[in-house]
Amino acid sequence: MNAPAPPSLGRVLIRCWILISATLSGAGWILSSLHALNVWGYLATLGGLGMAVKYLFSNPATDRVAFSRQLSWSRLVCRYRRFFPMAFIVLLCLAALGGLIYRPNNYDALSYRLPRMLHWMASEQWHWIDTGDQRLNTRTCGFEWLTMPLLLLTRSDRLFFLANTVSQLLLPAVIFRVLLGLGVGHRVAWHWMWLLPTGYNFVLQTGSIANDTFAAVYGLAALDFALTARQSKKASDLGWSLVSAALMVGAKSSNLPLLLPWFIAVLPSWRLLLPSPLKTAMVALFALLISPAPTFLLNYQYSRNWSGYGIEPAGFLPTTPAMGLLGNTLILPMQNLVPPVFPFARQVVEKGPGFLEPLYSRLVPHFERGFLYIGELQNEEWAGLGFGLCMFLACSWLGGRFCGPNPGAPNRTGQDQGLEIWLWAILLAPLGSLLFYMCSMGVAPGARIISPYYLFLAPLILRGRGQRAVTQARWWQYGGRLVFGLALMVVVLTPSRPLWPARQVFARVAAWHPESKLWARAQRVYSVYGQRADILAPLRALIPPEATTVGFVGAYTDLETSLWRPYGSRRLVCIDPPQFSSGRPQPAVHYVVVSSFGLAQRGKTMSQWLAEHHGELLHSIELDILASSAPETWHLVRLLGKN
Secondary structure, eight states: OOOOOOOOHHHHHHHHHHHHHHHHHHHHHHHHHTTOOSHHHHHHHHHHHHHHHHHHHHOTTSOHHHHHHHTOHHHHHHHHSSHHHHHHHHHHHHHHHHHHHSOOOOHHIIIIIHHHHHHHHHHTSOOOOOOSOTHHHHSOOHHHHHHHHHHHHHSOSTTTTHHHHHHHHHHHHHHHHHHHHTTOOHHHHHHHHHHGGGSHHHHHHTTSOOSSSTTHHHHHHHHHHHHHHHHHOOHHHHHHHHHHHHHHHHHOGGGGGGHHHHHHHHGGGGGGGTTOHHHHHHHHHHHHHHSSHHHHHHHHHHHSOSSSGGGSSSOOSOSSHHHHHHHHHHHHHHHHSOOSBOTTHHHHHHHHHHHHTTHHHHHGGGSOTTTTOOOSBOOTTTOOSOHHHHHHHHHHHHHHHHSOSOTTSOOOTTOOHHHHHHHHHHHHHHHHHHHHHHHHOOOTTHHHHTHHHHHHHHHHHHTSTTHHHHHHSHHHHHHHHHHHHHHHHHHHHOSSSOSSOHHHHHHHHHHHOTTOHHHHHHHHHHHHHHHHTTTTHHHHTTSOTTOOEEEEEOOTTOOOGGGGTTTTSOEEEESSOOSSOOOOOOOOOSEEEEEHHHHHHTTOOHHHHHHHHTEEEEEEEEEOOOTTSOOEEEEEEEEOOOO
8 A cells, every 4th residue: 555645845834834823823812811922921832833843844744755855956946947936936035025125014004903012012911902993902813913923022023024925935835736626727727826826915915014915825725624634534634724714714804704615615524523522622712712703702892893893983884785796896896907007096086986976976885985096006005916917817717718628627527426516616605705795895995805815716717628728828828927027017116115216216207397297196105105114203203202101192094103113112092092992091191192183083173182181282293194195293292280
């Protein structure tokens, strides 16, 4: 009897990444409950994690000789010297280089995800934060728990992008396995394993601290382990699948509908869990711990709203499924089909609502403000799969439909019909997941939010007849190179992390053509993005060094992260806590940073607020926060105390 084949390099690395992610996600909640969310708590965690990773590589099921052979330099060079894998590696390295060069400037991360981590670090535990931006409390914590050790050990956010870089590096291997498992031909799967991760959202977030695309590797791994469990008959594969699925939804609750294809995939193997009920219960409880369940329970405890969306000011929950479906049918293709460079974006955004009346007026109450927004250049806050890859997928599907049957496709005559029905159910289920999302969510950057959905939908397109013949065609090979070229353009030009001297070039061009609105706009976009990572630095410099606790009166989505720098040296406390307060005692503050937008949201003027809080205005400063908005006024106030 032949010995089983050793696991592939990609398979072992994926298991290792899932083990690391799951351990850190579980440790975040456990250390918080012990009031030990600090350096010592994570050093103990990382010590145990190191032993677990060592065991994973020393497991008898892993043939270390064969594994080291897969890591040999000559084998790696042979694998990556062909154009598609080489182009993928080049894109990955350039995107990671942007993460190394630039400070993180993702807007959502700076407005609520980094601040919540800083609050937890100051208290050495998760806690309900008194804040005007309830996203600090209500959103899932997958990315935060994964990067929390980096924050505590380095007191910096510069290495946070590594979570996305590692996930992007592992994507081709898991895409390949899922495509093969769902009936896509070997040659077709090999080509698309390199092409699918070139979506603009994936390459832009490779060097970013955004949290949309990194969960895709968990979702596909969950599907892969479920497909493998049906053949291997091993309960361990089902356990890995359950943990991976929990990580996927723990990263972002918008991924919850993707549990449908995963659930269908694990159905034939559920009996494997019966012989060991104790192990099954332990794995299930651990999966619950790293899933959104703790966040949902805490949301209900503090606000009586399990999802948290009900206590957030931004309205992005359509009141009727029909309006949600209609709006998303409009914005998802629009955001995905924008070219990498689109100088007419502002004209489209400004004139689009007029062309869509009265439809636009009916959609406005059901979606976030500015849901028709597109940019002149692709950026990580809005990009979806992208123009190049979407059009290439469409061309490949059409080419496969008209190229006749795939002569190299396996002959399925006599194959178990139940297996075919099961596979087709998995293939079609992501359509149901996407439909549910479109009916229930009115998020403005929808093309970015549904990043993992694209990879779940891809097998349905690529399983069609004739795909192998298409991939052999000369036009397809050249088209694939064009897709890589467009993705490269996006990585180099992105305002978040430009890999060329954009600010200097546009400053000079704008000086040569001062009457040009286009060049002035380009200069402003790159300038604002270049300063965003520490946008409130001029204001922070005005705060006295002895003020280790500073009050904050901000608006929803204000970028408070700058005021915490250097991390660990200062703490922010929200003044005028909202209705959903923790009731925790707050330390005394003598200096308060006040945002003009924050005052406007509270319906107060600066003079009214000063009189109410017995404050003295020390400084006012105007700062460019968004390239699409006017400068915002910020104030530094000293509290005099009540007489």
